[in-house]
Amino acid sequence: MLPPLLLLVLLCAGLAGCQGLTPPRAEAASSAATPVGSPSADAAATAMTDEAAPAVRPEAVGDFDDWRRDFRRLASDEGLGEAALARIDALRYLPRVIELDRRQPEFVRPIWEYLDGAVSTNRVSTGRDRLVAHRRTAERAEERYGVPAEVLVAIWGIESSYGGYQGEVSTLDALATLAHDGRRRDFARGELLAALRILEAGDVPAERMVGSWAGAMGHPQFLPSSYLAHAVDGDGDGRRDIWGSVPDALTSIAAYLAEAGWRADEPWGLEVALPDDFDYSLTGDTTRRSADDWAARGVRPRAGEALPALDEAALIAPAGARGPAFLVGHNFRVIRRYNNATSYALAVATLGDAIDGRPAVQGDWPREEPALKRTQVLELQRRLNARGHEVGEADGILGPNTRRGLRAFQREIGVTPDGFATLGLLERLREVGS
Numbered sequence: 001m002l003p004p005l006l007l008l009v010l011l012c013a014g015l016a017g018c019q020g021l022t023p024p025r026a027e028a029a030s031s032a033a034t035p036v037g038s039p040s041a042d043a044a045a046t047a048m049t050d051e052a053a054p055a056v057r058p059e060a061v062g063d064f065d066d067w068r069r070d071f072r073r074l075a076s077d078e079g080l081g082e083a084a085l086a087r088i089d090a091l092r093y094l095p096r097v098i099e100l101d102r103r104q105p106e107f108v109r110p111i112w113e114y115l116d117g118a119v120s121t122n123r124v125s126t127g128r129d130r131l132v133a134h135r136r137t138a139e140r141a142e143e144r145y146g147v148p149a150e151v152l153v154a155i156w157g158i159e160s161s162y163g164g165y166q167g168e169v170s171t172l173d174a175l176a177t178l179a180h181d182g183r184r185r186d187f188a189r190g191e192l193l194a195a196l197r198i199l200e201a202g203d204v205p206a207e208r209m210v211g212s213w214a215g216a217m218g219h220p221q222f223l224p225s226s227y228l229a230h231a232v233d234g235d236g237d238g239r240r241d242i243w244g245s246v247p248d249a250l251t252s253i254a255a256y257l258a259e260a261g262w263r264a265d266e267p268w269g270l271e272v273a274l275p276d277d278f279d280y281s282l283t284g285d286t287t288r289r290s291a292d293d294w295a296a297r298g299v300r301p302r303a304g305e306a307l308p309a310l311d312e313a314a315l316i317a318p319a320g321a322r323g324p325a326f327l328v329g330h331n332f333r334v335i336r337r338y339n340n341a342t343s344y345a346l347a348v349a350t351l352g353d354a355i356d357g358r359p360a361v362q363g364d365w366p367r368e369e370p371a372l373k374r375t376q377v378l379e380l381q382r383r384l385n386a387r388g389h390e391v392g393e394a395d396g397i398l399g400p401n402t403r404r405g406l407r408a409f410q411r412e413i414g415v416t417p418d419g420f421a422t423l424g425l426l427e428r429l430r431e432v433g434s
Helices: 008-017 039-046 058-077 082-089 095-101 111-118 121-133 135-145 149-160 171-181 185-201 224-230 246-259 291-296 330-338 342-355 374-386 400-413 423-433
Strands: 269-273 284-289 313-316 325-328
Touching: 058 082, 058 171, 058 185, 082 185, 095 171, 111 342, 121 135, 121 149, 121 342, 135 149, 135 246, 149 246, 149 330, 149 342, 171 185, 185 224, 224 246, 246 330, 284 291, 284 400, 291 313, 325 342, 330 342, 374 400, 374 423, 400 423
Parallel strands: none
Antiparallel strands: 269 325, 284 313, 313 325
């Protein structure tokens, strides 16, 4: 919770995953272990009340004044006009933005908890209502770009609760703060220049350019650069208004996904059942095979008679051997270009299915499994490295390298190598390392 798209921590990794296509929002390039998009979470995170904000550091204020003067010269060199330059003089430093940018979650949120909120009963029913209310708009976008109407509505629902919560932080002030004092200053500076160009184009007045603390804007939560590249005038009024126009927002989402490579003739994938002796080392996005090949290995749909015709399909088991499994194709990876997290893409895919009346996830999640603290993930990574199962630098993020190292350790101790991190596996690592 974006043709033109919360934590800037892993931005570079997210951008690399997009293969040159700018993620609609900075949050989208954050850790896959901590996906964003829950409007309720965003509402809490982006509330910028005076009471919530810590005192401004005196040195930050002085530094910010100097930075603002330097940025004004840069903007002038970039060709921005006097009206935009005057707005730079009024930019404010928001300490709360820096606090949120540097915050690390204590727990690694289980995927089933994320999906519970992202694909709740209320969100499904509201999505169906919104699709009825805006069906012609969604169908026109589908006809033009090939992206199913229910997928467009699903992204809209997860990003901004169908426009109900778009954020309330000044995009200009948030990006200026991050460009001055954040962890991805060059990136934020570029986004601030893009935001000023949007104002020069006259699509939105400055007072309406609001969004999340990290610069994501409007119904679809686009970053300014993605807005400039992909926002579309969907209602024919001559403006690209992703803040106030649902047609503009839905059509822009469709345009972004089409640019990312959406294939109109393919589903995103489906939930599948695996044989008891399935080799879980084959799960993950890097192992891609045809649907026929997976079928030959005993992979069967949970519902229906045959797997869809997918080339280069991957099998994912986000909760390991004890949770549901999904066969995902090219379009699932396209959704990840909107937000580079498996949990986010799965939420969009299954919410879209539910809005369209297709079955919910049928497999059971291991809900009794306790969430790992970030400190425990760090310890797990360090212990895997110490045993020679290289996972790279310990960062507290359960990414593909960590899962690969876990599988190697699981094979070492004779358990199913599904790569799913649990407290039990950490305890086994402690035992063998003591």
